[in-house]
Amino acid sequence: MKVIGVSGSPIKNSNTDRALKIALAATGVKTEFVKLSKLNIEPCTACLGCKTTNRCILKDDGILLTEKVYKADALIVAGFTPYSSIDSRTKIFLERLYPLHHLHALMSGKPGGAIVTSAIPQGIPGMPDAYETGLSAIRNYMLEEGMNFIGSVSVPDNLPCVSCGEDGQCGASAIKMIYGSDATPNSIGINSAEDSPEVVAALKQLGQDIIEACFN
Numbered sequence: 318m319k320v321i322g323v324s325g326s327p328i329k330n331s332n333t334d335r336a337l338k339i340a341l342a343a344t345g346v347k348t349e350f351v352k353l354s355k356l357n358i359e360p361c362t363a364c365l366g367c368k369t370t371n372r373c374i375l376k377d378d379g380i381l382l383t384e385k386v387y388k389a390d391a392l393i394v395a396g397f398t399p400y401s402s403i404d405s406r407t408k409i410f411l412e413r414l415y416p417l418h419h420l421h422a423l424m425s426g427k428p429g430g431a432i433v434t435s436a437i438p439q440g441i442p443g444m445p446d447a448y449e450t451g452l453s454a455i456r457n458y459m460l461e462e463g464m465n466f467i468g469s470v471s472v473p474d475n476l477p478c479v480s481c482g483e484d485g486q487c488g489a490s491a492i493k494m495i496y497g498s499d500a501t502p503n504s505i506g507i508n509s510a511e512d513s514p515e516v517v518a519a520l521k522q523l524g525q526d527i528i529e530a531c532f533n
């Protein structure tokens with residue numbers, strides 16, 4: 318039994334990475350963590366060169382990664398949300414799984430889960446729902462491929478502006494945009510995935526639910 322986890326975050330040891338690792342560890346089985354930014358994966362060219370072979374014709378790391386995803390018993394995808402959409406590496410990765418689609422629906426029935434990190438928490442008036450838009454990209458992939466979508470976890474409040482060095486005072490501060498003109502890095506605190514016991518519990522639960530689905 319093996320679960321593969323794929324992170325779209327390019328930042329070293331990011332919230333996205335650490336959240337994914339918490340869920341993977343909770344599966345209690347063999348896992349593999351994949352950081353997309355360390356691989357060379359071109360976008361799908363929609364050439365349908367994979368239609369009869371279930372194998373992409375592009376000569377890059379996408380070939381091996383697609384094979385690993387196919388061989389794994391379950392998949393957890395962790396993305397972050399630039400401009401409140403799913404990040405580009407995660408989107409490219411999902412589209413490059415297209416070879417597994419044709420003729421045999423090779424991902425069908427495989428348990429899958431999603432983790433989405435964002436700066437903007439859900440429910441802020443006038444702000445986009447970064448979690449939901451990011452999640453829909455991953456969930457739609459899994460549903461359209463007939464996977465067994467097990468669930469998702471939101472990891473909010475990861476603000477790059479807290480640690481950028483401008484102390485939240487610049488004219489483009491997301492801190493003020495989200496929390497109001499009086500907000501400062503100190504007043505909102507530096508948030509990380511592990512700060513919230515609810516988030517950590519949800520990540521562990523996702524890992525356990527994924528593995529339970531593998532055995533059923």
Ligand SMILES: Cc1cc2nc3c(=O)[nH]c(=O)nc-3n(C[C@H](O)[C@H](O)[C@H](O)COP(=O)(O)O)c2cc1C
Nearest residue numbers: 331332333397398399400401434435436437447475
């Ligand atoms: C170019 C860029 C744009 C971003 N725009 C948004 C945004 O519109 N909404 C949001 O919730 N987070 C936004 N973020 C913040 C990321 O979603 C946030 O940093 C994410 O949780 C990743 O955290 P991590 O790098 O620690 O894993 C943006 C980040 C970057 C790099």
